[in-house]
Structures are given as C-alpha cells and as structure tokens.
Amino acid sequence: MVFDMDKKLKTEKNYVLVDNVIKTFKTNNKKKIILSNVNFKISKGEFTCILGPSGCGKSTLLDLLAGFTKPDEGLISVSGEVVRKPGPERGFVFQKNSLIPWQTLEQNVGYGLKLLKINSKNIEDKVTQYLKLVGLEKYRKAYPNQLSGGMQQRGSIIRALITNPKIILMDEPFGAVDAQTRSLLQEMLLKIWREFETTVVFVTHDVDEAILLADRVIIMGVNPGHIREIIPINIPRPRSLDSSFLEEFQKVKIKILNLIKEETLKLMQ
Amino acid sequence: MPSTNVSQSSDFYFKSYKKERLMLWELIRINSNSFIRKLTSIILFFVLWEFLCWIDFNFIINFVFVPTPVEVINAFVQFINDSPWVHFKASIFRVIGGFISGSLLGIFIGLLIGSSKILEDFLATPLELLRPIPAVAWIPLAILMFPDAESGMYYITFVGAFYPILISTQKAVENSLSDRLMIRVGQSLGANSFQLFKDIIIPSSLPGISAGLVIGMGNAWFCLVTAEIIAGRFGIGYKTWESYVISEYPPIVMGMVLIGLMGAFSSYIVLKITEYFMPWRTISKDGI
Numbered sequence: 001m002v003f004d005m006d007k008k009l010k011t012e013k014n015y016v017l018v019d020n021v022i023k024t025f026k027t028n029n030k031k032k033i034i035l036s037n038v039n040f041k042i043s044k045g046e047f048t049c050i051l052g053p054s055g056c057g058k059s060t061l062l063d064l065l066a067g068f069t070k071p072d073e074g075l076i077s078v079s080g081e082v083v084r085k086p087g088p089e090r091g092f093v094f095q096k097n098s099l100i101p102w103q104t105l106e107q108n109v110g111y112g113l114k115l116l117k118i119n120s121k122n123i124e125d126k127v128t129q130y131l132k133l134v135g136l137e138k139y140r141k142a143y144p145n146q147l148s149g150g151m152q153q154r155g156s157i158i159r160a161l162i163t164n165p166k167i168i169l170m171d172e173p174f175g176a177v178d179a180q181t182r183s184l185l186q187e188m189l190l191k192i193w194r195e196f197e198t199t200v201v202f203v204t205h206d207v208d209e210a211i212l213l214a215d216r217v218i219i220m221g222v223n224p225g226h227i228r229e230i231i232p233i234n235i236p237r238p239r240s241l242d243s244s245f246l247e248e249f250q251k252v253k254i255k256i257l258n259l260i261k262e263e264t265l266k267l268m269q
Numbered sequence: 270m271p272s273t274n275v276s277q278s279s280d281f282y283f284k285s286y287k288k289e290r291l292m293l294w295e296l297i298r299i300n301s302n303s304f305i306r307k308l309t310s311i312i313l314f315f316v317l318w319e320f321l322c323w324i325d326f327n328f329i330i331n332f333v334f335v336p337t338p339v340e341v342i343n344a345f346v347q348f349i350n351d352s353p354w355v356h357f358k359a360s361i362f363r364v365i366g367g368f369i370s371g372s373l374l375g376i377f378i379g380l381l382i383g384s385s386k387i388l389e390d391f392l393a394t395p396l397e398l399l400r401p402i403p404a405v406a407w408i409p410l411a412i413l414m415f416p417d418a419e420s421g422m423y424y425i426t427f428v429g430a431f432y433p434i435l436i437s438t439q440k441a442v443e444n445s446l447s448d449r450l451m452i453r454v455g456q457s458l459g460a461n462s463f464q465l466f467k468d469i470i471i472p473s474s475l476p477g478i479s480a481g482l483v484i485g486m487g488n489a490w491f492c493l494v495t496a497e498i499i500a501g502r503f504g505i506g507y508k509t510w511e512s513y514v515i516s517e518y519p520p521i522v523m524g525m526v527l528i529g530l531m532g533a534f535s536s537y538i539v540l541k542i543t544e545y546f547m548p549w550r551t552i553s554k555d556g557i
Contacts, residue, residue, distance in 0.1 A: 092453070094450060098450060102473070115458055115459045143548075
C-alpha cells in the first residue's frame with residue numbers, strides 16, 4: 001500500500017497532487033467549510049492559474065500548497081513529497097510588501113541561500129546573477145521602502161526562485177502594481193518560466209492575466225470553495241501582450257468570464 | 270533581452286537611496302527659522318521666570334521664594350568652581366549603571382514574555398505587581414536589601430529604567446508576532462524558529478525597543494534624586510536634596526536644571542545609537 005502510494009506520487013503527471021482536500025475554518029465555534037473535495041494534478045513544468053471570485057478559497061488553496069496551513073482531510077504532495085510545512089523547496093511570492101524591510105535588496109534575495117548555509121561568496125555571485133536577470137543589479141544596496149512596487153515584486157520573484165525550488169507559488173503577485181508595470185512583469189515572468197522550466201501555480205483575479213500566462217486555468221466555484229472547471233489554454237507560445245488580440249484568446253475569455261459571473265451571482269443570492 | 274528594457278524603465282521609479290549629505294551651513298540655513306523660534310521660546314521662558322520673581326507673583330503659585338534665573342546661574346558658577354566633577358561622575362555612573370542593567374534585563378525578559386505564553390504566565394504577574402511601586406517607596410528596602418548605599422542607588426535607577434524597557438520590548442515582540450506576512454516570508458524561505466526570532470522578530474521589534482530605551486534613560490534620571498537621598502556625600506541629586514534640607518534654594522533649581530539637561534542629552538544619545546541600528550527606517554513628518 002505504501003509502495004503504491006509512493007508510485008502514485010512520483011509519476012511525472014502527478015508532479016503536484018491535490019487529492020480530496022477538505023479545509024475548514026472555525027469561526028465562533030462554527031465550522032465553516034472553505035474548500036470541499038478539491039482534486040487536481042499538475043505536471044512538471046506546467047504553468048497553472050487559479051481564478052475565481054473573491055471568497056472562493058483560492059488563496060487558502062495556495063496556503064495549503066505552501067504548507068502554511070494543513071488540510072483537514074486529503075493529501076497534498078509536490079514532486080513526490082507530502083507537503084507538511086513551508087520551506088524553500090516551494091518558493092512563495094506574496095501579493096505585496098513582502099521584502100523584509102530591514103534587509104537590503106541583496107540580503108533579501110540571498111536570505112534563502114544564507115539559511116541553507118551556503119558560503120557568502122557563492123551567495124553574492126548567485127544574487128548578482130539573479131538581480132541581473134530582472135534588471136535590479138544597480139539597486140542591490142537599496143532597502144525595500146526605496147524601491148517601487150514593481151521592483152519589490154521582481155525582488156520577491158527572484159528571492160523565491162534563487163533556492164531552486166520545485167515549484168513557485170504566486171498569490172496575486174501583480175495585483176497591486178499599475179497596469180503598465182504589470183504587463184512588463186507578466187512578460188518577464190513568462191521569460192523566466194521558459195528559461196528555468198519551473199512549475200508555477202499562480203493565483204489571480206485578472207482573467208486576461210490568467211489566459212496570457214497559463215497552460216491551464218483552474219476556475220473555482222463558491223459555497224463552499226470547489227473546482228468548477230479546468231480550462232486548457234491553447235494559445236501558442238511565446239506569448240506577449242499581442243496574444244490578447246487572438247480569436248482563441250477572446251473565446252476563452254468569454255467562456256471564463258461567464259463561469260465566474262455565474263459563481264459571483266451565487267454569492268449574491 | 271526584455272530584462273534590459275525593464276531595467277532602463279525602472280530608473281524612473283527609483284528613489285535615490287543615498288542619503289543626501291548637507292554642509293553644516295546649509296543645515297543652519299534650512300533650519301534657521303525653526304532655530305530662531307526655539308531660541309526665542311527659551312529666552313521668553315527665562316524672561317517670564319525672572320519677571321514673575323521680580324514682581325513677587327503670588328496667586329495660587331507663589332514665586333516669592335523661587336530663586337531667579339540670575340541666582341541660579343550664580344549658584345551654578347559657584348558649583349562649577351567648587352570641584353563639580355565628583356558629583357557629575359557619581360550621578361552619571363549611577364544612572365548609566367542602572368540604565369545598562371535595566372536595559373539588559375528588560376530586553377531579555379521582554380523578549381521572553383513577549384514570545385512565550387508560558388513564560389508570560391510565570392513572570393508577568395509578579396512583575397506587574399511590582400511595577401506601580403514608585404522609586405521613593407523602594408528606599409527603605411533598598412537600604413535593607415543591599416550591602417551598601419551605592420548598590421542601593423543603582424537598584425533605584427535600575428527600577429526606573431527597567432519597566433518601560435520591559436513593557437516596550439514585550440509589546441514590540443507581540444506586535445511583530447502579529448505580523449503574519451513577515452513570519453510566512455521567513456518560513457517559506459526555510460527559517461526555523463530560532464532564525465525567525467533572530468532575523469524577523471527582533472529587527473521588527475527594534476523601533477519599539479528603542480522607544481523603551483529612550484524612556485528608560487529618562488526615567489533613570491527621573492529616579493536619580495530619589496536614589497541619591499540615600500547617598501552620603503556626592504551626586505547631583507544629592508546636592509539638590511541637601512540644598513533643600515538646608516533651605517538653600519538656588520542650588521535646588523540648579524540641580525533640577527542640570528538633571529533635566531543631562532537627562533535630555535542622554536536620551537538623545539540613546540535615540541541616535543538605536544537609530545544607527547535601524548538604517549532602513551526613513552521618517553518623514555512633512556507629508557502627514
């Protein structure tokens with residue numbers, strides 16, 4: 001049985017496995033179900049976006065994948081290992097202001113490596129390499145409050161990436177930056193994803209963003225949070241802002257918008 | 270490469286992180302209005318004081334026996350000519366000694382009870398019960414408990430410094446623990462509990478601890494007169510108390526002014542030292 005489980009976990013297709021996950025929160029001694037029977041699999045190297053109206057539990061799902069919280073029932077595994085607690089093997093990019101305020105940009109980016117007890121010379125080299133990747137090498141000595149929102153998010157992305165994680169989890173990382181910066185950051189993220197061949201799970205409420213980035217979009221429903229539908233996006237890569245003018249893009253967008261509208265209406269009843 | 274484009278466009282967003290260094294005369298020019306206002310207020314204060322003494326003001330507050338600024342200055346000159354250094358030295362040592370022991374113990378216990386419910390349950394209640402006791406009430410016990418007057422005096426300045434530092438540290442740590450985002454950042458990068466404490470909780474508590482240290486330093490001076498009531502011979506506070514006992518009024522006010530000045534100065538030094546450890550903070554009060 002244990003052997004079977006191992007086999008089940010370790011196949012390529014089951015790189016990320018979310019198996020019958022139930023999550024509840026207690027408020028005023030009442031159990032509220034946040035996620036009910038969530039099942040999905042993600043293959044290695046896949047870019048998955050999670051979309052849904054607010055309150056559908058998409059951030060909760062991401063917290064579970066990160067290991068910040070534990071499921072009440074069910075199992076979550078990444079690359080054959082059951083997720084039990086947060087760690088550098090699963091990089092996390094938060095919505096905003098997540099660079100550590102008392103560390104300079106380079107200290108922030110290198111912090112994960114420092115915790116892995118890598119010697120400081122190697123850390124410096126690697127930090128320089130990653131800062132160059134996102135065009136921040138000039139600002140390595142700056143503190144986070146001296147950087148713009150977009151620069152802070154670039155810093156958070158490479159900070160999550162630098163420990164060579166098995167997966168990157170992103171919780172609306174571009175939700176708080178302005179539209180122009182956002183499209184630059186989206187293209188930058190796609191480039192990094194191609195280069196590093198990482199697996200990405202990206203939570204967003206922006207439909208255009210989800211279609212532009214994802215291989216598959218997971219649409220979540222409400223009352224309680226569940227998976228409504230998983231939609232593959234077949235727009236050819238490499239994609240850019242221009243991709244949004246393709247017919248395929250518009251078709252998928254209308255489909256997704258309708259699904260989300262249905263779910264949002266359920267919330268209002 | 271898209272990355273180069275990103276880097277060029279981002280210059281626009283970047284606020285210069287090199288702090289501007291101004292020449293002294295520039296600083297004076299920029300602050301001159303504020304400086305003139307402050308100077309005027311001090312001069313007006315002394316003029317008012319002198320005036321109230323001169324007319325023997327006596328309505329609710331009685332200025333008849335209050336020494337005038339000139340008398341206080343005379344007392345000061347006399348004090349300076351009469352080997353003041355022993356007094357300064359004795360007082361400074363008592364304050365610094367109480368402050369340093371108070372900060373070490375206050376920060377240490379504050380970190381413990383701020384971060385652990387069990388330790389809080391064990392330690393906080395007795396400490397809370399002792400907290401409202403004023404320094405002057407400790408005098409008899411300080412005499413009884415300590416081998417000599419000197420260590421008793423250290424104890425009283427210590428009590429003054431200890432509590433604000435303890436409470437500020439405890440509250441600052443609790444506040445840092447409530448910042449779930451930074452704790453999650455640390456956890457997701459692989460920090461264990463000790464590393465979270467060292468790299469996240471303590472730095473984020475520094476502003477609160479710093480406030481406690483500044484107040485603690487002031488309080489140590491606050492308690493100096495009380496402490497030096499049990500001094501045999503030396504100390505600014507002792508000088509003040511002795512002058513009161515022998516009804517010599519100008520040196521009392523001189524002692525008060527000296528304690529005020531040294532207290533303000535040392536609090537300022539503490540503030541500057543703690544700011545040195547928090548280079549990431551930029552405070553602007555112009556844009557509220």
